[in-house]
């Protein structure tokens with residue numbers, strides 16, 4: 400053997416040893432399966448995704464012809480490929496020409512909302528046709544199917560950004576059942592304004608009117624161990640902004656004291672700045688009334704605040720209310736057909752049965768500002784996460800995130816950054832960056848295999864080859 404080929408052999412053996420050192424250490428006593436000449440052992444059930452192009456979500460270059468070794472629910476090894484010899488206990492998937500990215504994470508959904516026309520009586524009041532109680536019951540009955548829609552759409556993690564206390568139970572049961580995405584949840588929204596249409600035994604919105612409310616409500620929700628606290632910072636024209644800001648500040652301080660991060664709905668530049676000034680960790684929507692300014696950007700940057708633009712939700716309200724819904728292929732394929740069907744019922748409902756009518760006017764008026772602000776944020780390298788606000792009328796649980804990602808690119812983000820926004824940064828919204836959001840040794844094996852490169856065209860996230868949730872293929 401020549402010196403140069405010996406050198407090449409040594410170099411490749413070294414690379415192999417680095418790649419699978421963890422596997423080797425654990426299983427070196429058995430010598431039936433080898434990766435790059437190193438035994439993997441045969442006791443473990445190993446799965447190898449072979450010859451795959453990998454975007455690991457960490458912002459580095461693509462690994463061409465890579466390999467991902469999965470044991471149980473975890474990634475055991477990941478990196479460039481050497482030689483693999485299969486054997487008992489090892490399943491090898493040839494993923495030549497495929498692209499692996501971390502499972503997508505939708506960082507803003509509401510499981511108490513079905514996306515049908517009856518789900519938001521505070522937006523369009525159809526309680527004469529279907530009561531809110533019945534609607535919630537239907538939504539909850541359908542939950543196992545709804546959760547599967549996320550997995551089929553390649554979404555392996557979601558954040559319920561505010562809902563009844565039962566959304567926290569849902570999170571807990573999803574943790575143990577293993578039949579849906581990993582869920583983080585905020586529990587009831589603590590709001591500066593009441594939402595009487597949604598009241599009931601377990602309301603999604605808890606209004607705070609006094610300083611005692613602000614602290615008491617945070618404590619009440621905190622007892623149920625939410626992953627974060629959500630505050631609705633809405634302007635009540637009859638209430639002084641300073642008074643509302645003081646309540647928001649108290650709620651944020653109490654949350655932080657209890658070790659909980661705070662996500663704030665504040666869509667005006669003035670309220671968003673007030674929320675940031677008082678310590679908000681996440682902004683859950685775009686600023687949509689004014690162009691953001693350097694002061695706002697500096698506030699975001701100073702504490703690495705995450706901004707979730709939610710561009711899709713207004714488009715879809717508008718489309719449903721004007722009976723002009725345009726779905727993407729993946730939404731048609733994976734969206735709930737009964738929900739989609741409900742949208743066509745709206746034009747057939749006599750207007751006298753809809754108190755307040757259908758709020759069609761000016762829904763999209765804020766859109767140019769939302770897009771402009773996203774462009775400014777992207778250009779200044781702010782931390783952006785993808786979230787669809789699914790569950791709102793027209794925004795389908797499961798596939799909605801794909802359309803949201805398309806809109807983020809239209810708004811001026813590079814597909815490369817949108818992938819990170821829908822994986823790594825969304826995992827940070829969940830508060831689960833150690834477990835999820837990137838493809839790394841030791842993390843949960845939540846993997847999306849695509850037929851096209853999403854960094855070339857973001858719509859390639861819709862060309863799903865296979866989805867893996869915690870080491871298991873989604874059927």
Ligand SMILES: [Zn+2]
Pocket residue numbers: 507508509560788
């Ligand atoms: Zn929302």
